[in-house]
Amino acid sequence: MTFTFTALLCxxxxxxxxxxxxxxxVVTSGSHMTIWCQGTLDAEICVLHKEGSQKPWGTQTREKPENKAKFSIPSVTQQHGGQYRCYCYSSAGWSERSDNMELVVTGIYHNKPSLSVLPSPVVALGExxxxxxxxxxxxxxxVLTKDDQKFLSSMNSQFIHSIIQYQALFSIDHVTSDHRGTFRCYGYYNxxxxxxxxxxxxxxxHISGLSKKPSLLSHQGQILDPGKSLTLQCCSDINYDRFALYKLEGGNFTQHRVQWTQSGLSLANFTLGPVRSSTGGQYRCYGAHNLxxxxxxxxxxMDILIIGQLPFSPSLSVKPNSxxxxxxxxxxxCQSTYKxxxxxxxxxxxxxxxQRLKSxxxxxxxxxxxxMSAVTSALSGTYRCYGSQDPSPYLLSHGSAPVELIVSGGDHTVENLIRMGFAAVILIILGILVFETWARMPRDTTQPRCSKVLSNLYTTLVYKKSCNVVRETGC
Structure with a gap:
């Protein structure tokens, strides 16, 4: 008892x-790892202790030039998972115990979870x-980790009936540049x-800044038949050095070097290959400078929609007529007897x-x-409609039969303004001619001047012509 009491005092x-x-x-099962224990310069030996163990895990002398004790584990197993402390001995006695170090062994359970980010893997600063x-x-x-280090405390999983899976949501408010990096998630039991x-x-x-957004184009259109080729083009009048394309809901963040056009545009083409049902989705692109x-x-x-994934065709009609x-x-x-x-x-x-509308x-x-209100000739063209269902909003039915909409006539407002302007010019010319004629006529008190003016054949003809023009305009 005296010896134990003395040891505790020391x-x-x-x-x-x-x-x-x-x-x-956080280390993978089967891999090699090392635990280092560093005491004071005069420490002679260090002892490694694992929580729950009655005996020390190991004892090592310090190595030069680091003056640290090295505990090697050639192949990590599940027995190595736990909390560790170390303490050292020198001529002055025993040191305090170190802080706890938690060693986690991964790969023990083979059902791996999946990780996604909402709304997008590219988030603006502060969002x-x-x-x-x-x-x-x-x-x-x-549990969520960043760059292989424990990032957040683990969260209880919750069963979600709509997806028939378990999930945990890790919310990060006011994103900073520190949140850029590689994340993983794991599961474990209590x-x-x-x-x-x-x-x-x-x-x-990735963290996005405030620089100008690029444009995303599809030269093949946005509603596509399976098997067709598809290339999305990201371009900008800003001289970006690289572009990235991202597909919403777990798609890859694909980066490409840019090309420059003679007109000064920077662009990159993302070829998605033959269109399949998995091609459907919402896409965005981003630009960045090398520095x-x-x-x-x-x-x-941009929504890419795939035709023929639902086995029906809706009907399309125009009211009052085409x-x-x-x-x-x-x-x-647009109508359908199918859901x-x-x-x-x-x-x-x-x-x-x-255009999209809920049914x-x-x-x-x-x-x-x-x-469509107050249609113009720009709305003339061939229309089709398609149906989709909420579980797969980017997968469409077959198209309806095409309907041709014809908008005849121009813009009446512009036409009326032109005609009114022409009539005003005629009236001004008429006024000038009447005034000149009236000024040149000899004085005759027996007949009012206005009657003599109106008796002038040329003036009368011009006057009639101008009235006809005014009458045609509806003024």
Whole structure:
């Protein structure tokens, strides 16, 4: 008893050492790792202790020139997971124990989760983002790491009925440049908190700045048949050195070097290959300079929609009819007896995004009315409509039969202004001629001058002509 009491008195008379794991404290099962314990310069031996163990894990003398004790683990197993401390001995006695070091072994469970970021892996400084870890396996906890280091405390997983999986949401408010990097997530059980699953696929986040957004174009259009080739082009009048294309909801962040055109545009072409159902989705692109780690603001989003993925075709009709006058109101009615959540109306050759409307259902009839007020000739063209369902909004039905909309006549407002202007010029000329004639006529008190003016044949003809012009304009 006296010896134990003396040992306890001696322990802690020197400064506590530091403990560190290399390459990291989160390590894959089967890999090699080293635990270092560094005490004071006069330390002679260091002891490594694992929490829950009755005996020291190991004892080592310090190595020069680092003056650190090295504890090597050639092949990590699940028995190595846990918390460690070390303490050292010198001629002055025993040191205090170091702080706890937590060693986590990954790859113990083989059902790996998946990781995604909302709304996008490119987030502007100061905005918020959410990292979503999802697993089919019912792990008690899901944990997020950044660059192989523990980034956030683990969170309880929750079962989500709509996706029939477990998930945890890691919210990050007011993003800074420190949040740029590579993330992974893991799952583990409460009874073994130091034993984790295999990691999710890596997810890289990027920070965007305030530089001008590029433009995203599709020369093949946005509504495509399967099997067709598709190339998306990102371009800008800013001299960016690289562009990146991102597909919403877990797509890859693909980077390309740029080309410069003779007109001074920078651009990059992203060839997506033959179109498949997996090609459908929403795309954005970003620009960056080589000397900057920040990306530009996002381009406007572009939806790529794939035809023929639902086994029906809606019908399309025009009210009041397919030939109307400029300025009239027109409604294009899209209908289907099959279930449709959203109708999409497209105009052949149009550069803008197709129109979308949620369907309204009456019994087994689903429909949407696309209204156009005060139409112009620019709206003339061939229209088709398609249907989609909410679980897969980028996968469409077959197209309806085409409908030709013809808008006849020009813009009446502009036409009337031109005619009124012409009439005003005629009236001014008429006034000048009347005044000159009146001034040259001899004095005759027997007949009022106005009567003599009106009796002038030339003036009368001009006057009649001008009245006819004014009458035609409706003034």
């Amino acid at each position: 322990l802690g008379t020197l400064h506590k050492p530091t403990i560190k794991a290399e390459p990291a404290s 918020n983002m959410t990292l979503q870890c999802v697993s089919k396996e019912g792990y008690d906890k899901l 009874q073994t908190p130091h034993l984790w699953s295999v990691p999710s696929e890596t997810l890289e986040t 900057s780690s920040e990306w530009s603001a996002s381009s406007d989003p 030939t109307v006058h400029s300025g009239d109101n027109v409604t294009l009615l 449709v959540d959203t109708f999409i109306l497209s105009k052949e050759g149009a550069a803008h995004q197709p 309204k259902s009456e019994a087994w009839d689903f429909k949407a009315e696309f209204s």
